[in-house]
Amino acid sequence: MADVIAVDVGGTKLSAGLVHDNGTLAARVDAPTPHDTDAEALFATLTGLLAALDTTGATAVGVGCGGPMDAHGEHVSPLNIPAWRGFPLRARLAAHTRLPAWLDNDAKALTLGEGWCGAARGERDFIGMVVSTGVGGGIMLDGRLLDGAAGNAGHIGHVIVEPAGHPCACGARGCLEAEASGSAIARITGAPPAEATPEVRERTGTLVGRAVASVANLLDLPLAVVSGSVALGYGDPFFAAAQRELDASCRLAFSRGTRIVPGALGRDGPLIGAARVALLHEPA
Amino acid sequence: MADVIAVDVGGTKLSAGLVHDNGTLAARVDAPTPHDTDAEALFATLTGLLAALDTTGATAVGVGCGGPMDAHGEHVSPLNIPAWRGFPLRARLAAHTRLPAWLDNDAKALTLGEGWCGAARGERDFIGMVVSTGVGGGIMLDGRLLDGAAGNAGHIGHVIVEPAGHPCACGARGCLEAEASGSAIARITGAPPAEATPEVRERTGTLVGRAVASVANLLDLPLAVVSGSVALGYGDPFFAAAQRELDASCRLAFSRGTRIVPGALGRDGPLIGAARVALLHEPA
Numbered sequence: 001m002a003d004v005i006a007v008d009v010g011g012t013k014l015s016a017g018l019v020h021d022n023g024t025l026a027a028r029v030d031a032p033t034p035h036d037t038d039a040e041a042l043f044a045t046l047t048g049l050l051a052a053l054d055t056t057g058a059t060a061v062g063v064g065c066g067g068p069m070d071a072h073g074e075h076v077s078p079l080n081i082p083a084w085r086g087f088p089l090r091a092r093l094a095a096h097t098r099l100p101a102w103l104d105n106d107a108k109a110l111t112l113g114e115g116w117c118g119a120a121r122g123e124r125d126f127i128g129m130v131v132s133t134g135v136g137g138g139i140m141l142d143g144r145l146l147d148g149a150a151g152n153a154g155h156i157g158h159v160i161v162e163p164a165g166h167p168c169a170c171g172a173r174g175c176l177e178a179e180a181s182g183s184a185i186a187r188i189t190g191a192p193p194a195e196a197t198p199e200v201r202e203r204t205g206t207l208v209g210r211a212v213a214s215v216a217n218l219l220d221l222p223l224a225v226v227s228g229s230v231a232l233g234y235g236d237p238f239f240a241a242a243q244r245e246l247d248a249s250c251r252l253a254f255s256r257g258t259r260i261v262p263g264a265l266g267r268d269g270p271l272i273g274a275a276r277v278a279l280l281h282e283p284a
Numbered sequence: 285m286a287d288v289i290a291v292d293v294g295g296t297k298l299s300a301g302l303v304h305d306n307g308t309l310a311a312r313v314d315a316p317t318p319h320d321t322d323a324e325a326l327f328a329t330l331t332g333l334l335a336a337l338d339t340t341g342a343t344a345v346g347v348g349c350g351g352p353m354d355a356h357g358e359h360v361s362p363l364n365i366p367a368w369r370g371f372p373l374r375a376r377l378a379a380h381t382r383l384p385a386w387l388d389n390d391a392k393a394l395t396l397g398e399g400w401c402g403a404a405r406g407e408r409d410f411i412g413m414v415v416s417t418g419v420g421g422g423i424m425l426d427g428r429l430l431d432g433a434a435g436n437a438g439h440i441g442h443v444i445v446e447p448a449g450h451p452c453a454c455g456a457r458g459c460l461e462a463e464a465s466g467s468a469i470a471r472i473t474g475a476p477p478a479e480a481t482p483e484v485r486e487r488t489g490t491l492v493g494r495a496v497a498s499v500a501n502l503l504d505l506p507l508a509v510v511s512g513s514v515a516l517g518y519g520d521p522f523f524a525a526a527q528r529e530l531d532a533s534c535r536l537a538f539s540r541g542t543r544i545v546p547g548a549l550g551r552d553g554p555l556i557g558a559a560r561v562a563l564l565h566e567p568a
Contacts, residue, residue, distance in 0.1 A: 068537050125433040139503075142431050148504025149409040150538045153425065158501035158536060160494060162447065171535035175501070210444060214498060217442035217459070219423075220432025251455035252442060253352050254434045 003058045004278045005050065005097065008106060008270040009033075009065040009089070011080025011133075016049040017268075018058065019275030023117035025268045027053055033081060042083045047096055061093050061101035062278030064109030064270050067136065072151040073103040079134070102278045104145075106130075106270060108154055110263070111138030112145055112280070113273025114225045119264035125221040128263070129156060131208060132228035135177040141219055145280075157181065159211040180207045182230045193230050198237060204230065205238035209245030209260060216250050216258040227263030235262075287342045288562045289334065289381065292390060292554040293317075293349040293373070295364025295417075300333040301552075302342065303559030307401035309552045311337055317365060326367045331380055345377050345385035346562030348393030348554050351420065356435040357387040363418070386562045388429075390414075390554060392438055394547070395422030396429060396564070397557025398509045403548035409505040412547070413440060415492060416512035419461040425503055429564075441465065443495040464491040466514045477514050482521060488514065489522035493529030493544060500534050500542040511547030519546075 003026065008015040010033065017028035029052045034045055066078035075086040094101035104112075111120075111128025120126045124143040130136045135157035139146045146153040157177035158170055165174025166184065178184050180203075185193040189200055196204075208231070212224045231238055242260045250258040265272055287310065292299040294317065301312035313336045318329055350362035359370040378385035388396075395404075395412025404410045408427040414420045419441030423430045430437040441461035442454060449458025450468065462468050464487075469477040473484055480488075492515070496508045515522055526544045534542040549556055 070538075141437065142428075144426075144428075146430075146503065147426050148538075149506055150504055152504040152536075152538045154502070155504065155536070156502055158539070159498040160445075160533060163445070163494065168535075172497070172533040210447065213456070214443040215502065218438070218440055218499065218502075219430065220434055220436040220439065222433055249444060249456040251452075252436075252439070254354075254432075254436045255442070 004275040005053070005055050005058045005061045005099070006271040006274040007046065007061065007063040007093065008274050009046070009063065009078060009081070010106065011066055011078060014046055014049060015271055016046070016053060017271040018053055018055065019272055021279060023272055025271055028268070028271060029053060037083050039083050039087055042081070043092060050097070055097070058099060060278040060282040061097050061099050062274040062276065063090065063093060063101065063103040064106035064274040064277065065089060065103055067105045067155070068152060069105060070150050072147065076103070100278070100282055102281045104277045105136070105138065105152065105154070107136030108138035108145060109273035109277050110227060110269050111140060111154065111273065112276040113265055113269050114263055115140050116276045117265070117272065118269065119225045119261050120223055123223055126223035126225060127154070127156065127212065127215055127221060129224060129226045130228040131180060131226055131231040133182040135181045139219065139221070141221060156211055156215060159214055161207045161210045176207060176211045180204045185230070194233060201234040201237050202241040204234060205241030206245045209242035210249065212242065212258070212260055213246050213249035216246070216255045217252060220254050222255070222258050224258070224260040225263050226260060227265070227269060232262055288559040289337070289339050289342045289345045289383070290555040290558040291330065291345065291347040291377065292558050293330070293347065293362060293365070294390065295350060295362060298330055298333060299555055300330070300337055301555040302337055302339065303556055305563060307556055309555055312552070312555060313337060321367050323367050323371055326365070327376060334381070339381070342383060344562040344566040345381050345383050346393070346558040346560065347374065347377060347385065347387040348390035348558040348561065349373060349387055351389045351439070352436060353389060354434050356431065360387070384562070384566055386565045388561045389420070389422065389436065389438070391420030392422035392429060393557035393561050394511060394553050395424060395438065395557065396560040397549055397553050398547055399424050400560045401549070401556065402553065403509045403545050404507055407507055410507035410509060411438070411440065411496065411499055411505060413508060413510045414512040415464060415510055415515040417466045419465045423503065423505070425505060440495055440499060443498055445491045445494045460491060460495040464488045469514070478517060485518040485521050486525040488518060489525030490529045493526035494533060496526065496542070496544055497530050497533035500530070500539045501536060504538050506539070506542050508542070508544040509547050510544060511549070511553060516546055
């Protein structure tokens with residue numbers, strides 16, 4: 001059995017782990033993402049995590065990283081990590097570990113993980129989503145993860161769900177992220193998302209369902225797998241409202257019956273997905 | 285130079301032609317689509333068209349057909365052609381011509397045509413659309429035409445653009461097709477789409493732009509190529525309104541600058557695209 005070093009880079013924490021090629025996470029280490037730091041100090045924190053793992057026998061490195069990225073992941077500029085702007089994370093990790101390294105957007109990586117051994121195991125056509133502080137996603141279609149012109153395909157957070165809605169950080173209005181993300185809920189309600197009323201939880205599910213309905217009708221995909229602290233924290237009322245909206249808005253012969261379900265990989269999903277990014281390039 | 289027999293099946297007319305492998309249409313014949321007829325009589329009309337072409341030397345048949353279809357085109361049930369429900373058009377044409385035959389949705393075929401030798405020539409990432417009586421589309425991403433679970437990917441007509449909008453024939457509300465198709469415009473204004481006021485033309489462009497913005501943000505694709513009698517008939521005011529909406533709603537680093545332009549292949553586009561469907565499978 002071959003192992004892959006998995007790395008997940010988020011605005012709140014950095015994680016690294018060792019993942020077997022059957023999808024089992026063998027070990028993990030985490031550290032809070034340092035802020036008020038520079039690019040090299042941040043990279044040193046990450047390599048410090050790797051030093052705490054026994055990586056003997058690992059054959060590759062897989063990375064999931066907050067977006068956006070360009071040149072298909074060669075340079076990363078995670079929105080919530082100002083120290084890295086155009087940082088060549090993939091190449092730096094390859095040089096540091098002397099292993100082949102592969103990197104993709106963190107939500108795309110999680111989508112790969114859910115399709116590998118999570119709630120979409122074996123499905124050729126589905127969207128994976130994260131609804132937490134922000135909203136992200138990845139799309140498997142025809143058995144392939146979609147990339148798009150610069151590698152950002154799957155970014156469902158900027159599908160428009162309320163044409164005259166709230167201003168979005170991106171500059172547009174009524175994007176899903178401006179209506180249903182944790183930061184949007186906090187801004188709209190004036191309270192942390194975890195304290196939201198039942199009405200807000202249901203509205204959030206409805207709007208996520210609306211965006212997924214547009215995607216299911218557009219792409220002929222019958223399944224959405226949703227993770228993230230807001231979606232999983234709101235739980236059943238969120239998923240029930242989202243499913244009601246899907247049932248109302250997916251009415252084509254091919255989109256009727258589209259389902260929305262919680263992700264199954266929990267907190268290990270990002271690392272399992274990051275490992276999958278590498279394994280798709282470097283069969284173990 | 286090899287030739288392909290191209291067939292386009294629409295609710296208004298049937299067309300057949302001979303297309304060279306450089307994208308040149310050498311000959312075409314058309315007939316109104318017979319209604320009040322049965323499946324076999326309709327097929328006989330189509331084979332009658334083929335008999336009027338000199339198909340000596342043709343190596344394959346490519347077909348674009350109105351949707352929906354299932355089993356990736358093995359059975360077609362064109363919405364506006366009730367005589368064909370689950371009709372095995374591809375297999376029947378292969379048997380009739382004794383040539384390999386390939387079939388796809390007509391809007392997907394047109395998208396292939398525009399990418400082959402039209403307004404998106406050489407582009408790896410774009411959406412092709414038809415805005416006429418209905419609204420259809422096809423998506424090229426990562427250099428590949430997207431299929432989806434049953435072959436219907438690209439169906440932008442059921443992206444939701446007005447959440448509390450008009451009822452759609454599909455059963456949902458506020459789909460692009462329920463707001464901006466020719467039949468929707470006729471229903472909303474009580475007059476043929478060609479007689480629409482400047483306000484209606486602009487609104488139609490705005491709503492098409494809104495759906496394209498959601499798609500560009502979702503899929504990281506920088507170009508939409510739009511054909512069809514409504515879009516091309518409304519012309520500059522339509523495209524200017526659509527571009528304004530895109531400029532307002534595509535604000536991510538990767539989606540800023542997304543363009544919407546008219547298709548370049550005119551009335552030969554459907555046949556050129558149908559030929560491309562075959563050529564992608566059977567290199568001439």
